[in-house]
Amino acid sequence: MTVAWCAAFVSWCFGQAGYTQPKTAWSPALFPKGRFRKEPLPGMIMGIYFPSMRRIAHRGIVESLHGDFIVCIEGNTNSDGSRNGDGVYRRVRHKRSIANFSEW
Template sequence: MGFIWLAFIGSSWGADRNRIADGDARTIIETAKKEIGVREYMENGGPRVDQYNAYVGVKKVAWCASFVSWCFGESGYAQPRTPWSPSIFPADRIAKNPMAGMVLGIYFEHLKRIGHCGIVLEVRNDWVFSVEGNTNLNGSREGDGVYRRTRHVRSIHRFANWITKTRTLP
């Protein structure tokens, strides 16, 4: 009986994936959470959505990556800064073990690429809790606002860690 207890205590059982990858990630997470409820007033537009897109130098485009970039920028990070979701996942940023504060990428077969991204809030067992822009309650990549989402880890194609080596503030 003692051996089973010790094995259980000694195992991570997924619990360490709930920790935040870096203390500074809390700022990114809090920034993203404050945006929950932002909605488009027109397709890919509206006062706040226009701010996300302006941050990356574009107007009236699908804005999930603009939202992610804006959240990192508001948190003092220089990167990522792009409106193109595939570019948030370069090889040197790919993470195998998702943690809070990382970026998730959803692959779309008909696009043959990552076509949507969001910020990981928490990982519990096989479930990833996130905040995502340009989505909706159904999880579409052509959504109408910023929502909290729950996705199974198998539905996520990639995770990217932008927390390390990109902070611009002391």
């Protein structure tokens, strides 16, 4: 059985940086309404919405911005962009493909 671990990866990264929060393996918990941001900045969490699941089901950390494209560091993905991947990858995503950003 494969277990999604992208949210746990984000929480682990924040812990390695010395932050106590966020600390969760549940993707939606990384996006409480009080933390939503319209415009991304490096260090924010990004979330991708999956209509089939009716929720944010993949997340990563914004590394840098390049116009309408965002470079993210994501766990549990692969070079094809799967949400059930085999490692940690740097991914380039169009801003429109990201549903939410949250600032912790």
